[in-house]
Amino acid sequence: MSMSKIFDLTLIYATIRSATPILFAALCCTITQQADILNIGTEGIMLTSAFVAVLTSVMTGSWLIAILMAIVSGVVMALIMAVANIKYSANICAIGMAINMFALAITKFGIKRFLGTSGTYSGSDIIGIPRIHIAAFDNNIFLNEVLNNWCVTEVFGIIMVVVMWFLLFRTAWGLRVRCVGRFPMAAETAGINVRRLKYQVMIISGVMGGLAGAHLSLGYSKMFAENITNGRGFMGIAAMNFGAQNPILVWVGTLIFGCIDYIGARLQSYGIPSQFILMLPYIFTITVLVLAMWKKSASEARKKSAL
Template sequence: MNVDLSTIFNMSLINSTFRASTPIIYAALCAAITQQANILNVGIEGIMLIGSFTAVTFSYITGSWVIGVLAAMIAGCLISGLIGIGHIKFNADITAIGMGVNLFALAITRLLLQVLYGVNGSFASPYIKAIPRISIGFFSKIPVLGSILNNLTITEWILLPTIILLYFVIYKTPYGLHLRAVGAFPEAAKTAGINTTRKKYESLLIGGLVGGLAGAHLSLGYSAQFVNNMTNNRGFMGIAAMFFGGANPIHTSLGCLLFGFADSIGARLQSYGLPAQFVLMLPYIVTILVLTISVYAKIKNDKRKESSLVKREV
């Protein structure tokens, strides 16, 4: 196989990497928010899938992508609220609830696709209003910026401000301090007068809004249709990236770029005869590597802390 590297590694690769990473980054931010309160939201995959279906449905009915996105965020918030009730109020295992939500989302969206639209597999219509793409004439005159920044959707443009805002709220405000205290030292937080139950619910609801936005971007921004299981494990990739970045919005987002890069490289190599099965497998290989590195780093860090504590006691 004769591969021309210049057709693979060029400036457009940055654009395609960012586009492929965007829904994963939103999913990872959803996971990072809840993880701050020590809640591993395994149901992100289901939240995204329901958000995708809701966005398409409301965009189709109303002819407005804005209403579609808002409806998806509300749907994500409601699903996260149900997860919170099961986990916080009834003390159910968060992993079991999350996997239940994922299976429910897969089944209910497939059913509604048949009941509402009479189709199987996918639904597309000219009445579905996609999230607009923005091209700035000034950037098109600059070769590098033009290939990277032009023709991005609004949800892709607001991604960086969202990352910065979440980082600022979590690490630079009293609210974020209280949220992190609830996750790291719940008993101390209670002693300080912080309502830990309320903070956990808030983290889930805020995370649900971001998860719903991730689903809306997938169906109205990344594409303009709904396809069965269109999340394709992006929620789990987001969780892996969250562990990789230590639930820090900036570090987590950088980890997501690995998945987008693997997906973009795989798609380009496929044109050279690389088996489609291998291309589909690449993001999951990266997921395993990211989780392995994250677990190894955590073990090393825990051992370092334990060694330091022993030395202090001695």
């Protein structure tokens, strides 16, 4: 197998396809981190929303209603975290881990109770998210391979990158969010309702997490399996750190994850052990998180030395 078969036109779309679930997860983390809330529960929000999306799709026969219900599920989970952290001052990391464990348990119960199976459900009654086919692109190899047959949520994900960037860096609301994240006492003194703003941020985070789960189960795979997220929520956190909480740079980070995922799958044809291939995204995740912590520590050390 030649390297040209790995780095071909399909790499571009395959990268975007693999990156989209991580992108929504990363946006879920980015908006909260700007308000100084580390959303460790992204994985659990995604997992619960993925199950709700499949269940709703089977019950109603509508992918659109399924997405809406997944968003509702994500918002509910995010609000549970928000109330526990903002109102009752519970540790956000502990809450996030609790949400993740709860999601694993409730979806494992749900797939058996409501879908009548264990492990994986991929019935033909799942109505997936449609793909956009542009007939005019059929006769052009590049346009057909790269831009044709995109899932609706893949297009929406890229739109949300721009929307999130504009919201955070070009609006008064975004300025207040960033002020709350960096100088909460000063923000409160300036008359900003810090608690209300954090609730708003968590609601938006829940919407992104809901979209992440819905896309994963109805757009990316058209199935539900126990722990279908498979660490993508944590990859989203890594991408958020890679992009320094800037949605556009965060998107670049998710594309790197997507590219690694696709190339890893192709490398199996070279006889490389599958266990090593499966490790690649997580090795990159750990590397990014370690570098982010090192950068943060170095920055804090410089600030102390300046004083």
